[in-house]
Amino acid sequence: MRQAKGETMSVNHAQRVDLEVVADLIPAQSRVLDVGSGDGLLLELLQATKQVDGRGMELSQRGVNECVARGLSVIQGDADKDLEFYPDKGFDFVVLSQTLQATRNPKLVLDELLRIGKHAIVSFPNFGHWRVRLSLFLDGRMPVTKDLPYSWYDTPNIHFCTIRDFVNLCDELGATVEKATALDANGQKIGLSMPWWFWNFFGQQAVFLLKR
Amino acid sequence: MVALRAKRTNNEADEPSSPVLRFGADKPLKLDAGTLLSPFQIAYKTYGTLNEARSNAILVCHALTGDQHVASTNPVTGKPGWWEVLIGPGRIIDTSRFFVICSNVIGGCLGSTGPASTNPATGKPYGLDLPIITIRDMVRAQLMLVDHFGIEKLFSVLGGSMGGMQVLQWASSYPERVFSALPIATGARHSSQNIAFHEVGRQAVMADPDWHGGKYFEHGKRPEKGLAVARMAAHITYLSEAALHRKFGRNLQDREALTFGFDADFQIESYLRHQGMTFVDRFDANSYLYMTRAMDYFDLAADHGGRLADAFAGNKTRFCLVSFTSDWLFPTEESRSVVHALNAAGASVSFVEIETDRGHDAFLLDEPELFAAINGFIASAARARGLSE
Numbered sequence: 001m002r003q004a005k006g007e008t009m010s011v012n013h014a015q016r017v018d019l020e021v022v023a024d025l026i027p028a029q030s031r032v033l034d035v036g037s038g039d040g041l042l043l044e045l046l047q048a049t050k051q052v053d054g055r056g057m058e059l060s061q062r063g064v065n066e067c068v069a070r071g072l073s074v075i076q077g078d079a080d081k082d083l084e085f086y087p088d089k090g091f092d093f094v095v096l097s098q099t100l101q102a103t104r105n106p107k108l109v110l111d112e113l114l115r116i117g118k119h120a121i122v123s124f125p126n127f128g129h130w131r132v133r134l135s136l137f138l139d140g141r142m143p144v145t146k147d148l149p150y151s152w153y154d155t156p157n158i159h160f161c162t163i164r165d166f167v168n169l170c171d172e173l174g175a176t177v178e179k180a181t182a183l184d185a186n187g188q189k190i191g192l193s194m195p196w197w198f199w200n201f202f203g204q205q206a207v208f209l210l211k212r
Numbered sequence: 213m214v215a216l217r218a219k220r221t222n223n224e225a226d227e228p229s230s231p232v233l234r235f236g237a238d239k240p241l242k243l244d245a246g247t248l249l250s251p252f253q254i255a256y257k258t259y260g261t262l263n264e265a266r267s268n269a270i271l272v273c274h275a276l277t278g279d280q281h282v283a284s285t286n287p288v289t290g291k292p293g294w295w296e297v298l299i300g301p302g303r304i305i306d307t308s309r310f311f312v313i314c315s316n317v318i319g320g321c322l323g324s325t326g327p328a329s330t331n332p333a334t335g336k337p338y339g340l341d342l343p344i345i346t347i348r349d350m351v352r353a354q355l356m357l358v359d360h361f362g363i364e365k366l367f368s369v370l371g372g373s374m375g376g377m378q379v380l381q382w383a384s385s386y387p388e389r390v391f392s393a394l395p396i397a398t399g400a401r402h403s404s405q406n407i408a409f410h411e412v413g414r415q416a417v418m419a420d421p422d423w424h425g426g427k428y429f430e431h432g433k434r435p436e437k438g439l440a441v442a443r444m445a446a447h448i449t450y451l452s453e454a455a456l457h458r459k460f461g462r463n464l465q466d467r468e469a470l471t472f473g474f475d476a477d478f479q480i481e482s483y484l485r486h487q488g489m490t491f492v493d494r495f496d497a498n499s500y501l502y503m504t505r506a507m508d509y510f511d512l513a514a515d516h517g518g519r520l521a522d523a524f525a526g527n528k529t530r531f532c533l534v535s536f537t538s539d540w541l542f543p544t545e546e547s548r549s550v551v552h553a554l555n556a557a558g559a560s561v562s563f564v565e566i567e568t569d570r571g572h573d574a575f576l577l578d579e580p581e582l583f584a585a586i587n588g589f590i591a592s593a594a595r596a597r598g599l600s601e
Contacts, residue, residue: 053560061565068532068562069584071592075551075563085552 017187036099128162228323255323256315260307273371273378319345327498340426370394372575399546413442440488452538452571520553
């Protein structure tokens with residue numbers, strides 16, 4: 001944990017259009033755990049608009065200290081290691097926003113989210129997006145985009161997946177997809193009527209509401 | 213000179229220069245040792261004003277060699293209060309807004325009943341006739357003080373090191389009386405290494421011939437050498453290797469070359485000797501034995517069948533824990549295990565680890581990140597408690 005505690009705060013600060021989508025899924029006064037709470041944007045949004053009982057866990061100590069100084073209830077912790085200490089169904093919602101791809105064991109982390117929360121909300125960048133595919137297909141290089149600004153050698157994002165991959169993992173873990181949303185490059189929701197392959201191609205980010 | 217000093221400290225033990233609350237035979241203090249302490253007294257200081265709703269009270273718990281003079285000049289040393297950097301008018305813990313209470317712990321030597329106090333049964337100082345005092349005993353006594361003020365629920369309880377142990381004990385024993393809790397640089401138990409250092413200190417005191425089996429006042433003596441050595445050893449544990457090296461390195465003390473003798477050639481030796489010497493002027497040796505023992509005995513999980521989370525079951529208190537990267541007396545892992553237990557209990561907890569090379573003592577120093585964390589935590593707790601700005 002100590003060596004991982006570098007200066008990279010949670011993972012993708014470039015564009016956080018997913019936060020509003022996540023917030024919309026959470027009813028007022030819920031008990032919420034935000035795993036990978038970063039600079040506390042989501043917790044602050046939820047406290048201001050939904051009066052939630054919000055807690056955060058963040059890998060970067062700098063991020064944690066800033067959150068606590070702003071009055072948020074946040075602890076330093078590692079999603080890969082520290083979720084086991086939380087009791088079953090201790091929260092109404094457990095949120096993992098733009099962090100899944102940076103965990104060492106995404107399957108285990110997702111399993112823990114479904115255990116701790118009555119619902120889990122997971123948002124992640126879709127590696128099946130056409131820009132990513134194009135970069136690999138035409139340039140033959142790992143994609144570096146506005147959303148995924150890191151080079152392959154310095155990225156904290158070690159476990160990318162596509163929307164289809166994620167749906168498969170949910171099946172494997174016995175999770176029910178209660179709601180799914182894909183956002184295009186402009187942060188606009190992609191129509192519900194569109195088929196999965198369309199989401200997987202044009203969705204730049206995905207937000208899933210799950211339960212088990 | 214020795215006798216004079218002995219007399220003065222003894223007086224501060226019985227008739228302190230701060231307010232005292234005395235409990236007679238009708239209100240004994242129940243001790244974990246299985247006996248009752250009666251009569252007994254608590255010496256305390258308060259700062260600020262208790263509001264009408266009695267909802268703005270903050271209890272500060274002091275560390276091993278601290279006292280009730282947290283935010284005003286210490287009558288024994290003439291130095292500023294030990295946490296004046298944090299507490300006072302306009303400070304982070306603003307005494308124009310909060311009512312701050314700090315009491316000398318039971319077993320202490322600045323006015324609360326301790327080994328230097330006069331035993332009413334004999335007319336002589338208790339010495340080792342005082343039963344062993346535990347952290348929980350200290351907290352039980354503090355509760356009686358808080359009841360005396362008619363405070364139903366403390367807005368916050370905070371403290372570092374042994375003070376942090378009291379904070380954890382408060383939140384565990386009386387969760388409904390504590391709205392928020394700030395345990396700093398502490399742990400839910402004393403580690404084997406910490407007990408080891410304390411034992412070295414106690415043996416140093418007891419090896420001093422002036423200790424007289426704890427009855428030194430009756431001989432007009434004080435075990436100053438032993439207590440000074442105890443303090444020197446302990447003081448090293450409050451710092452860090454990096455801080456010692458930064459401050460002293462291998463620098464020589466007022467000399468150009470090594471003297472090939474056992475004088476204090478090095479600055480660090482001179483510094484430690486000074487720390488030891490000034491400590492014996494303000495602290496009672498037997499009290500040091502009792503305080504260190506209280507910390508050694510502290511094990512919150514053991515009181516709950518070995519499961520720390522059970523110490524906080526159903527707890528509604530808001531917690532904020534703070535540790536320091538270079539603290540090897542209470543390393544971050546000690547705080548983290550408390551955090552995990554609080555998580556398991558579903559409690560509300562924040563946890564900040566602060567990067568510093570100043571070791572355990574960092575909690576007493578001007579650490580901007582510590583102050584920012586305390587400030588944020590207190591401000592949000594005050595909003596939740598409905599306290600006005």
